[in-house]
Structure formats: structure tokens, C-alpha cells
Amino acid sequence: MDxxxxxxxxxxxxxxxSSSKQAEKSYVDHPIMGPHxxxxxxxxxxxxxxxxxxxxxxxxxxxxxxxxxxLLASDTAASYGSTVRYKSVQRLKAVGKTTALGAxxxxxxxxxxxxxxxxxITNDYMWDDGNNLGPVEIHNYLNRLMYxxxxxxxxxxxxxxxxxxxxxxxxxxxxxxIGVHYVDDHVATGFGNHLARPIFRDEWRAxxxxxxxxxxxxxxxxxxxxxxxxxxxxxxxxxxTEAGVHISxxxxxxxxxxxxxxxxxxxxxVGSW
Amino acid sequence: MFRNQYDTDVTTWSPAGRLHQVEYAMExxxxxxxxxxxxxxxxxxxxxxxxASSELSSYQKKLFKIDNHIGIAMAGLTADGRVLSRxxxxxxxxxNFVYESPLPVGRLVVQVADKAQVCTQRSWKRxxxxxLLVAGLDETGPHLYQNCPSGNYFEFHAFAIGSRSQAAKTxxxxxxxxxxxxxxxxxVRHALHAVxxxxxxxxxxxxxxxxxxxxxxxxxxxxxSKSLQAYIDSLEEGKNDQAAKLEVEEEGxxxxxxxxxxxxxxxxxxxxxxxxxxDMET
Numbered sequence: 296m297d298x299x300x301x302x303x304x305x306x307x308x309x310x311x312x313s314s315s316k317q318a319e320k321s322y323v324d325h326p327i328m329g330p331h332x333x334x335x336x337x338x339x340x341x342x343x344x345x346x347x348x349x350x351x352x353x354x355x356x357x358x359x360x361x362x363x364x365x366l367l368a369s370d371t372a373a374s375y376g377s378t379v380r381y382k383s384v385q386r387l388k389a390v391g392k393t394t395a396l397g398a399x400x401x402x403x404x405x406x407x408x409x410x411x412x413x414x415x416i417t418n419d420y421m422w423d424d425g426n427n428l429g430p431v432e433i434h435n436y437l438n439r440l441m442y443x444x445x446x447x448x449x450x451x452x453x454x455x456x457x458x459x460x461x462x463x464x465x466x467x468x469x470x471x472x473i474g475v476h477y478v479d480d481h482v483a484t485g486f487g488n489h490l491a492r493p494i495f496r497d498e499w500r501a502x503x504x505x506x507x508x509x510x511x512x513x514x515x516x517x518x519x520x521x522x523x524x525x526x527x528x529x530x531x532x533x534x535x536t537e538a539g540v541h542i543s544x545x546x547x548x549x550x551x552x553x554x555x556x557x558x559x560x561x562x563x564x565v566g567s568w
Numbered sequence: 569m570f571r572n573q574y575d576t577d578v579t580t581w582s583p584a585g586r587l588h589q590v591e592y593a594m595e596x597x598x599x600x601x602x603x604x605x606x607x608x609x610x611x612x613x614x615x616x617x618x619x620a621s622s623e624l625s626s627y628q629k630k631l632f633k634i635d636n637h638i639g640i641a642m643a644g645l646t647a648d649g650r651v652l653s654r655x656x657x658x659x660x661x662x663x664n665f666v667y668e669s670p671l672p673v674g675r676l677v678v679q680v681a682d683k684a685q686v687c688t689q690r691s692w693k694r695x696x697x698x699x700l701l702v703a704g705l706d707e708t709g710p711h712l713y714q715n716c717p718s719g720n721y722f723e724f725h726a727f728a729i730g731s732r733s734q735a736a737k738t739x740x741x742x743x744x745x746x747x748x749x750x751x752x753x754x755x756v757r758h759a760l761h762a763v764x765x766x767x768x769x770x771x772x773x774x775x776x777x778x779x780x781x782x783x784x785x786x787x788x789x790x791x792x793s794k795s796l797q798a799y800i801d802s803l804e805e806g807k808n809d810q811a812a813k814l815e816v817e818e819e820g821x822x823x824x825x826x827x828x829x830x831x832x833x834x835x836x837x838x839x840x841x842x843x844x845x846x847d848m849e850t
Contacts, residue, residue: 422674422675424672424674424675424706424708425706425707425708426672426674426675426706426707426708427707428667429669431667431668431669432667432668432669434668435666435667435668435669436666436667439665439666
């Protein structure tokens with residue numbers, strides 16, 4: 296189950312189990328006292344370490360292997376509940392010279408993961424001994440990280456796609472917020488699992504050229520733009536080959552809203568009113 | 569040799585700028601029986617002189633497997649060596665758990681060295697009294713390192729530590745340039761010749777030496793006495809390549825080995841065996 300598309304319920308957190316007397320909305324930013332006390336105090340208590348929902352989220356990330364490497368794709372939107380709040384968020388990142396990471400879900404958690412990975416890569420780089428962390432190592436490290444946080448009931452609310460090339464071998468994997476991890480030839484997070492992967496299953500081939508793989512990704516991203524309300528028409532693609540990681544500038548795709556199926560969308564939905 | 573005033577504490581410098589306690593720890597390594605290491609482009613071989621403290625006892629274990637791709641030979645206080653090898657194994661296992669890949673041997677060596685250095689800078693500790701020869705693989709190929717009680721580490725093509733290691737080193741210095749292209753069998757033979765130099769008068773047999781090998785695609789393994797004896801026997805036969813028939817898992821190397829003519833050894837008749845005052849060291 297992929298929770299990265301969980302929509303935040305609103306700005307003021309209040310407990311579902313509280314009675315109306317207790318549910319006094321606090322109009323300040325500091326955390327209110329525990330659920331059994333209706334007065335609030337100026338003393339800030341320790342931050343909650345029991346994550347319940349994400350606030351600013353990114354939608355699907357797609358990944359495919361192709362002949363010379365791996366491609367990752369995502370749009371540049373970050374939503375705040377049902378609002379598409381930020382439209383220039385880069386959700387793809389290079390990790391060292393061999394790996395690219397894409398994240399959906401809570402953007403602040405993605406930023407925290409980036410901080411950790413930067414430290415990891417810097418330490419690795421400073422060894423300067425001819426060894427370096429490749430996609431296998433990063434994937435497993437992230438798995439340990441996500442699973443560890445899940446065990447503390449304080450998950451990093453992300454689904455991560457990890458693609459890389461090392462010693463000529465392509466690697467593509469996923470880690471979810473509860474620590475589920477796997478590798479595959481083509482992967483997706485969130486809505487991408489429902490909308491893009493069936494297309495991958497039909498059309499992906501191991502010997503695709505770069506152009507063919509990009510075309511396949513663009514086809515899927517277009518479908519996601521049409522059908523996923525959190526998606527926007529502004530995409531980036533990360534290309535990982537033996538030579539390194541390259542993330543494209545954001546670009547848009549041509550859309551067509553005059554499909555017959557869009558004209559009268561409820562035509563097939565028979566109802567009693 | 570007994571420097572009175574400045575050698576009680578590891579945290580006391582002498583006026584000459586030395587830490588005598590650290591040097592004494594390195595002396596303990598020199599008193600232990602020899603350990604030898606050498607490497608080629610594809611393999612690293614470790615060999616040890618096994619000394620039993622009496623005829624009734626068995627010899628001290630000096631070869632330890634740390635992981636599939638790393639192993640060590642120790643000289644000095646083997647008790648300290650066991651503690652270090654437990655640490656090394658734990659580090660390898662942890663690294664594997666987090667990264668799903670083997671810990672590069674060079675990085676493990678530095679971790680051990682840093683651990684040893686701590687003991688040279690705490691007044692309530694003492695330096696480890698063991699020297700390690702660490703054989704292992706990483707992405708750049710096979711490597712051989714030495715870890716000292718001082719916290720230093722060095723990389724070698726070939727090296728020997730422990731008592732009468734100089735004889736072995738002399739042999740290695742003569743031959744090391746050819747090691748890089750040696751096959752596994754040739755490398756083991758060189759190691760056994762080096763051990764022979766350290767043994768001097770004694771006959772080389774599987775009872776008084778040990779050999780371990782690690783290579784690209786070959787996990788670290790300590791040879792059992794049968795395989796070891798077969799290698800030793802093949803030293804005598806020299807000209808024919810007996811080795812191809814020795815190891816069951818051997819890939820079969822058709823190269824002809826040049827006959828090694830070992831003179832009676834650089835050493836003179838041995839009286840005292842150069843043992844330390846205690847029987848802790850092996």
C-alpha cells in the first residue's frame with residue numbers, strides 16, 4: 296500500500312476522539328497540550344514523534360531501466376492537501392556519481408533524507424580509496440533508514456525510487472515508508488503504480504534506446520497529468536549511465552483535451568439522478 | 569634497554585619524544601611467532617609459524633577469518649588479537665547489514681588502527697600487544713595490510729612480523745617483484761618458503777605452520793592439514809607441477825614452477841628460540 300498520496304485533512308490538527316469541549320482550536324503555531332487537557336500553556340512540549348499524516352506532498356515517481364542505464368521521471372509539483380501549492384520542486388536528486396533518487400510523499404522528509412545522503416556520500420568521498428557507495432548500498436541504506444523509523448512509529452513519509460549504474464550493471468529499486476523494498480525493471484510510486492505500470496508491462500523492453508525509454512516515460516507522465524489531480528504539466532527526467540547522473544531542466548508536454556472521452560465524461564456513468 | 573623514568577605510562581612522553589609503552593607493545597609483537605603475508609594481482613596468502621608451548625599442548629590459533637573476503641594473521645598477544653578479530657567481524661557484519669555489500673578491507677584496517685590509537689592516548693588503557701597482517705579484497709582488488717599496536721597501518725606487497733621474521737623478509741625482498749603475476753599455487757609456495765626461512769632448523773610440516781588464502785571470486789579459507797601437507801610436499805618435488813592435482817577446487821594451472829634452491833638458511837644453529845618471558849605470546 297502506498298500512502299504517499301494521503302491528502303492532509305486540514306491546517307488545524309485536532310484529535311478525532313476528542314469531545315467538542317476539548318476540541319478548542321488553537322490559533323497559534325505551538326503545539327497544544329495533550330488530548331486530555333483543554334487549557335493550553337505557553338510552555339512548549341516536546342515535538343510529537345508519532346507521525347500521523349504528511350502535509351506537503353509530491354505525487355508519482357516513475358523509473359525504467361534501458362539499454363545504457365536507468366531513467367527516473369517526476370513532475371515538479373508539491374501539493375498542500377488539495378492545493379497544488381509549489382510548482383517548481385525538484386523531486387529527483389543525484390546521489391554520488393552512480394545513483395539517482397526520486398521521492399514522492401512528504402517533501403520535508405525527502406529533504407531530511409537528502410541531508411543524510413549528502414553526509415553519507417561526503418564521508419564516502421573523503422575515503423578517496425577507490426571504493427564508493429553504489430546503488431545497491433544506497434538502496435539498502437535507505438531501506439534500513441525507513442524501516443528503522445517505521446519501527447519507532449515515526450516514519451519518513453515517502454516512497455523512494457532508487458536508480459543507478461555501476462560496473463555496467465543497471466539497478467532500479469523502491470523503498471516505501473514502511474520499509475518494503477524491492478528491485479524491478481520498471482517501477483512507480485503512488486498513482487504511477489495504477490496508471491503507468493500497466494503501460495510499462497505492455498511496452499517496456501530491456502534493449503530500449505534512450506529515446507524510446509524517454510518516449511515511454513513521457514507517455515506515462517501524460518496519462519498521469521490527465522488523470523492525477525496532484526500532477527502538473529512540468530516534468531524532469533534523471534538519466535543515469537556509467538558516465539554519471541544528469542537531471543534535465545523542467546519541461547512540458549503537449550496535451551490534448553479534445554479526446555472524445557473527455558467531452559462528456561459522465562456519459563457512461565448511469566445513475567438515478 | 570630499560571628506560572626508567574618515562575615508561576610507566578602510555579601517556580607520558582620521554583624527552584626524546586617517544587612513547588615507550590607503545591614501543592614495548594611492539595616488542596611483544598616481535599616476540600610472537602612469525603606471521604607472513606604476500607599478494608598477487610588476484611590472491612593474498614597468509615602463513616604462520618605455529619608454535620606449541622609444550623609437546624602436550626596444541627598451538628595457538630593465529631589465522632582468523634573475518635568475513636568471506638577478509639582474514640588476518642596475528643603475532644603477539646593472541647588474546648588481544650582475538651578481541652580485535654571479534655571487533656572486525658562485527659564491523660563487517662554490520663556493514664553488510666546496512667549496505668548489502670562487503671566492507672572494503674582498507675576501511676576496516678583504518679578503523680582498527682584508530683581503535684588501537686585510542687589505547688595510546690588514555691592513561692587508563694594499554695596498547696594492544698598484537699600485530700595483524702590483514703588480507704582482503706575491495707573494489708580495487710586484493711590487498712595486504714599490517715596493523716601495529718601504535719595505531720599505524722601500512723599496505724604491503726609482502727611482509728612478515730614476529731620472531732625471526734627478518735629471515736622471511738629477506739626471502740620476500742628477493743622475490744617480491746615476481747609476486748604480482750604469480751598463480752595461487754606459486755604464491756602459496758613462496759609463502760611456505762618464507763615460513764621455512766623463519767623456522768630455520770625445523771622441518772616444515774603441516775604441524776608447525778598454517779596457510780590461508782583469499783582471492784578474487786574465492787572466499788577466505790584456512791587450509792586444512794591435508795591440503796597444506798600436499799603443498800609442502802610439492803615444494804620438494806619442485807619441477808613437476810604437483811599442485812594441479814592437489815586442491816580439488818583448484819582450476820589447474822599448467823605453468824611450470826622454477827625449482828627453488830633453498831640454502832641451509834641464513835640462521836646459525838639455534839639455541840634459545842627467542843621466546844619472551846611469558847607464554848602469553850605466540
